[in-house]
Amino acid sequence: MPExxxxxxxxxxxxxxxxxxxxxxxQFSDDAAVIAPGGPVVVNTDVLVDGVHFSDATTDAxxxxxxxxxxxxxxxxxxxxxxxxxxxxxxxxxxxxxxxWVEGAYRGLLACLQTHGGxxxxxxxxxxxxxxxxxxxxxxxxxxxxGEACAILRxxxxxxxxxxxxxxxxxxxxxxxLLQQELGADLQARIPAELSQRARQCHTHPVPRLDVxxxxxxxxxxxxxxxxxxxxxxxxxxxAAAAIARESGCLALLDPDRLPLDPAMAWLPQAAQWCLSGGxxxxxVLALExxxxxALIGRLPGCRRIGQLTEGTGxxxxxxxxxxxxxxxxxxxxxxxxxxxxxxx
Amino acid sequence: MPExxxxxxxxxxxxxxxxxxxxxxxQFSDDAAVIAPGGPVVVNTDVLVDGVHFSDATTDAxxxxxxxxxxxxxxxxxxxxxxxxxxxxxxxxxxxxxxxWVEGAYRGLLACLQTHGGxxxxxxxxxxxxxxxxxxxxxxxxxxxxGEACAILRxxxxxxxxxxxxxxxxxxxxxxxLLQQELGADLQARIPAELSQRARQCHTHPVPRLDVxxxxxxxxxxxxxxxxxxxxxxxxxxxAAAAIARESGCLALLDPDRLPLDPAMAWLPQAAQWCLSGGxxxxxVLALExxxxxALIGRLPGCRRIGQLTEGTGxxxxxxxxxxxxxxxxxxxxxxxxxxxxxxx
Numbered sequence: 050m051p052e053x054x055x056x057x058x059x060x061x062x063x064x065x066x067x068x069x070x071x072x073x074x075x076q077f078s079d080d081a082a083v084i085a086p087g088g089p090v091v092v093n094t095d096v097l098v099d100g101v102h103f104s105d106a107t108t109d110a111x112x113x114x115x116x117x118x119x120x121x122x123x124x125x126x127x128x129x130x131x132x133x134x135x136x137x138x139x140x141x142x143x144x145x146x147x148x149x150w151v152e153g154a155y156r157g158l159l160a161c162l163q164t165h166g167g168x169x170x171x172x173x174x175x176x177x178x179x180x181x182x183x184x185x186x187x188x189x190x191x192x193x194x195x196g197e198a199c200a201i202l203r204x205x206x207x208x209x210x211x212x213x214x215x216x217x218x219x220x221x222x223x224x225x226x227l228l229q230q231e232l233g234a235d236l237q238a239r240i241p242a243e244l245s246q247r248a249r250q251c252h253t254h255p256v257p258r259l260d261v262x263x264x265x266x267x268x269x270x271x272x273x274x275x276x277x278x279x280x281x282x283x284x285x286x287x288x289a290a291a292a293i294a295r296e297s298g299c300l301a302l303l304d305p306d307r308l309p310l311d312p313a314m315a316w317l318p319q320a321a322q323w324c325l326s327g328g329x330x331x332x333x334v335l336a337l338e339x340x341x342x343x344a345l346i347g348r349l350p351g352c353r354r355i356g357q358l359t360e361g362t363g364x365x366x367x368x369x370x371x372x373x374x375x376x377x378x379x380x381x382x383x384x385x386x387x388x389x390x391x392x393x394x
Numbered sequence: 395m396p397e398x399x400x401x402x403x404x405x406x407x408x409x410x411x412x413x414x415x416x417x418x419x420x421q422f423s424d425d426a427a428v429i430a431p432g433g434p435v436v437v438n439t440d441v442l443v444d445g446v447h448f449s450d451a452t453t454d455a456x457x458x459x460x461x462x463x464x465x466x467x468x469x470x471x472x473x474x475x476x477x478x479x480x481x482x483x484x485x486x487x488x489x490x491x492x493x494x495w496v497e498g499a500y501r502g503l504l505a506c507l508q509t510h511g512g513x514x515x516x517x518x519x520x521x522x523x524x525x526x527x528x529x530x531x532x533x534x535x536x537x538x539x540x541g542e543a544c545a546i547l548r549x550x551x552x553x554x555x556x557x558x559x560x561x562x563x564x565x566x567x568x569x570x571x572l573l574q575q576e577l578g579a580d581l582q583a584r585i586p587a588e589l590s591q592r593a594r595q596c597h598t599h600p601v602p603r604l605d606v607x608x609x610x611x612x613x614x615x616x617x618x619x620x621x622x623x624x625x626x627x628x629x630x631x632x633x634a635a636a637a638i639a640r641e642s643g644c645l646a647l648l649d650p651d652r653l654p655l656d657p658a659m660a661w662l663p664q665a666a667q668w669c670l671s672g673g674x675x676x677x678x679v680l681a682l683e684x685x686x687x688x689a690l691i692g693r694l695p696g697c698r699r700i701g702q703l704t705e706g707t708g709x710x711x712x713x714x715x716x717x718x719x720x721x722x723x724x725x726x727x728x729x730x731x732x733x734x735x736x737x738x739x
Contacts, residue, residue, distance in 0.1 A: 078641050079548050080472040080625055081438035083535065090435055092515060093426035094530055096484035098522045127425040139441035139484065139528035170437055173528075177443045183484035183518075183528030185439055190428065203424050280425055296423050 056151065056176070057144030064174055067148070068140075071155045072169040082170040084134055088189045089198040093124040099180040107228035110150045112253035113182065114157025120283060121186035122165055122257035123331040127281035129201035130188030131262050133167035139183035140174040154182060165259055191266065199266070199275045206278035206297030206336035212356040213342050215261045215333040215349065217311040218286045219320055222327025224252030226319075236317070244313045255331040261349065265335075268344035278358075279335035285326040286355075287368050287384045289334035294358065294367040297336065301368045303356040305381050321382045401496065401521070402489030409519060412493070413485075416500045417514035427515040429479055433534045434543040438469040444525040452573040455495045457598035458527065459502025465628060466531035467510055467602035468676040472626035474546035475533030476607050478512035484528035485519040499527060510604055536611065544611070544620045551623035551642030551681035557701040558687050560606045560678040560694065562656040563631045564665055567672025569597030571664075581662070589658045600676040606694065610680075613689035623703075624680035630671040631700075632713050632729045634679035639703065639712040642681065646713045648701040650726050666727045 056064055069077035076082065084090065095117065097103055103113040122133055138158065142151065155169075162168060170187070190198040226232050227245055240248075258281070265277060278297055282289040286309070294301040303325075309332075310324050317323075336358050337345070346352045356371060370381045401409055414422035421427065429435065440462065442448060448458040467478055483503065487496065500514075507513060515532070535543040571577050572590055585593075603626070610622060623642055627634040631654070639646035648670075654677075655669050662668075681703050682690070691697045701716060715726045 075549075080469040081436045081531075081533075083473065083543060083545055084435040084437060086434055089431055090429040090532075091426050092429060092437075092482060092530070092532060094482035094484050094517050094528070096486055096518045096520045096528060098486055098520045101520055101522065124425040128428065137437060137439035137530055139439050139530075141441055141443055141526060141528075172439050173441045175441045175443045175446055177446065177524055177526065179523045181486060181522065181526065181528075183439070183441060183486075183526075185437070185482055185484075185530035186426075187435075187437060188426075198428060200428055204420075 053147045053149045055144060056142055056146050056148065059148060061174065064151070067152070068155060068172070068174070071159050072171070076169065077171060082137070084187065088192055090134070091125055091128045091130050091188045091190060092185060093121055094183065094185045095120045095124065096181065096183045107225065108253055110153025111157040111160070114154035115161045115254050117182045117184050118158045118161035119255045119257050119331060121184045122161065122259065123255070123281045123283060125186055125188035126257050126259045126262055127201060127279060127333060128188070129190055129199055129262055129277065130259065131191045131266070132189040133162070133165055133259065134187040134189060135162065135167035135170040136184050136186040137170050138172035140172065141177035141179070141181040143178060143180070144176050146180060150180070165257055193275050197275065201277045201279045201335070203278060203280050203293050203296035205276050206293050206299055206358045208299055208358055208360040209338070210278065210336040210358040211339050211342035211354055212290060212301060212303070212358065213335045213337065213345060214286065214309040214353055214355045215258050215335070216330070216351045217309045218282060218325070218330045218332060219314060219323035219327045220248050220251040220311050221255060221329040222323040223314055223317070224248035224250070228252065241313065248314070252329065255329065257331060258333050261333045264345055264349045268341060268348045270340050270344065273341065277335060277337050279333055282330050282332045282334050283328065285328040286330070286334060287325040290356070291367040293334065293336050297358065299358040300361040301356060302359055302371045303368060304371045307353065307355050309353055309355055325382060325384060398492050398494045400489060401487055401491050401493065404493060406519065409496070412497070413500060413517070413519070416504050417516070421514065422516060427482070429532065433537055435479070436470055436473045436475050436533045436535060437530060438466055439528065439530045440465045440469065441526065441528045452570065453598055455498025456502035456505070459499035460506045460599050462527045462529050463503045463506035464600045464602050464676060466529045467506065467604065468600070468626045468628060470531055470533035471602050471604045471607055472546060472624060472678060473533070474535055474544055474607055474622065475604065476536045476611070477534040478507070478510055478604065479532040479534060480507065480512035480515040481529050481531040482515050483517035485517065486522035486524070486526040488523060488525070489521050491525060495525070510602060538620050542620065546622045546624045546680070548623060548625050548638050548641035550621050551638050551644055551703045553644055553703055553705040554683070555623065555681040555703040556684050556687035556699055557635060557646060557648070557703065558680045558682065558690060559631065559654040559698055559700045560603050560680070561675070561696040562654050563627060563670070563675045563677060564659060564668035564672045565593050565596040565656050566600060566674040567668040568659055568662070569593035569595070573597060586658065593659070597674065600674065602676060603678050606678045609690055609694045613686060613693045615685050615689065618686065622680060622682050624678055627675050627677045627679050628673065630673040631675070631679060632670040635701070636712040638679065638681050642703065644703040645706045646701060647704055647716045648713060649716045652698065652700050654698055654700055670727060670729060
């Protein structure tokens with residue numbers, strides 16, 4: 050067997066044996082995994098496909114694994130999970146794929162789990178034309194004093210709620226632009242090394258904001274029932290606000306003076322557009338009452354108010370700008386809620 | 395929009411909206427699914443890839459969906475689940491895929507859930523070079539009187555346990571042979587229409603044996619602690635027996651006079667080989683003490699004793715024949731434990 054055999058050289062059983070080394074002992078020895086008892090379980094599936102969600106040009110194997118796990122864990126955070134149970138991995142790859150790529154991807158998955166909790170629960174593997182990771186993550190919700198699950202729902206928003214972002218937006222899109230060398234040479238030369246490094250890191254190793262859920266619990270005003278609307282910003286900040294607005298039957302108003310830009314990239318011509326619809330920042334966008342929002346912002350560095358929910362739906366316009374005159378509205382960037390990607394394009 | 399648009403014509407959001415119609419109302423409106431409280435949860439992931447696990451030549455879209463769900467639910471049965479919670483689907487397909495194929499696959503998935511319980515919990519979709527369904531199924535175990543989870547584990551077998559098969563083996567492989575027209579014309583002409591129809595059905599619409607778990611509970615001798623070893627025969631009967639033997643530290647002895655053949659196909663030259671290693675019959679292969687095994691066989695039509703577990707491991711030989719002389723052993727077919735498929739070949 051060569052030092053870095055292909056999957057065809059390894060064969061399915063040897064491959065599974067090597068993958069089992071990433072899981073707790075005995076975890077791969079049955080048909081499926083039993084989950085330890087505890088609070089309400091949340092389940093989420095994300096599929097990442099080579100050439101669509103990652104590529105050798107921008108994402109090495111470890112980063113592909115990390116991003117796959119992080120995207121799933123971000124959805125668990127967006128549902129309000131306080132604990133990651135773990136994940137299963139459906140791996141598809143051509144037979145000529147070197148083991149080292151698979152090993153790197155699983156190292157990335159495991160590193161993300163070791164940082165944020167949870168274990169590799171199991172999975173399946175198959176040959177196929179294209180590398181692909183289908184990950185299902187399982188997490189747990191906390192129960193409140195009355196035994197109700199503390200879930201974050203897109204539909205839980207009410208008019209008057211404050212819209213909050215857990216962090217800045219646009220950095221991941223800048224990282225992608227740098228990795229793809231799509232910025233002109235002039236602009237690229239003006240990006241400070243610190244920003245460049247941070248933006249790439251943000252794109253290749255996004256951080257699922259499970260810590261925000263803990264901060265939400267800790268900042269909850271006394272005697273207040275659990276009611277938090279929210280989602281993650283994987284498809285972009287504007288799309289996240291639109292999803293909350295649509296499911297809550299409200300209109301989301303964003304404040305142009307409170308765009309959650311990273312100060313180091315605010316001078317870029319694309320900054321506002323990437324902030325609104327760059328996607329894959331994996332922050333949480335939340336709608337909650339003012340007192341709770343203020344307490345959360347006070348507790349969580351980087352968390353800021355970005356707008357509010359108001360009455361009024363409008364089938365088309367779910368996000369608009371807070372602006373008192375038409376002239377002001379016209380100077381603002383168009384709000385693209387379509388999501389950052391066309392997967393079937 | 396044409397009557398049967400391609401996924402590229404539909405776009406991701408319209409596609410998700412159409413897929414949501416297969417799930418309970420509101421199920422797709424959040425980042426992930428919350429599972430209702432209850433007994434211990436079991437999770438299993440299976441990936442089915444076009445050209446590897448199904449193909450237009452042998453499996454239409456509905457059958458591809460059904461088989462994907464059934465393969466997953468069979469793993470839940472093999473773990474001892476008494477209830478199917480539901481499943482998530484990671485769908486990958488090229489942009490030119492017609493909506494009708496996706497609709498057919500989801501119809502097949504849903505038909506399997508409607509027959510065996512559970513709902514569509516959520517999922518993800520992406521473009522890609524090849525159609526693929528990555529399904530994660532969730533089920534529940536019953537608790538015994540002492541609050542212990544009644545799981546079926548491959549490792550729970552003991553020397554002296556009776557090996558039981560929940561039904562005949564080889565029919566699915568015959569169905570595949572008929573669909574692929576790999577039998578010679580002479581042999582094919584001798585297959586009765588009833589057998590042909592049943593074998594094809596067995597291949598395209600396998601039945602996950604969740605009913606066996608109910609029968610196991612109902613036939614459990616009084617006061618007997620829960621101890622059942624087992625797995626499903628998705629990779630073949632011999633591979634299932636080998637898996638139990640390996641994880642239980644025993645040798646599995648199969649009785650050549652008790653091969654679980656379907657009587658209607660026993661005359662085929664390939665019958666014994668397909669029975670042992672054809673694969674994808676999705677029956678349960680169990681190891682349990684004699685009194686319980688007898689009660690189960692008495693209760694469950696088609697269930698039969700096929701051998702036993704004995705002391706002795708042997709690194710290579712995990713399944714052997716019950717045979718008193720070398721001459722007898724030599725007339726028996728070779729036991730192929732390699733699994734029916736080479737996914738990376």
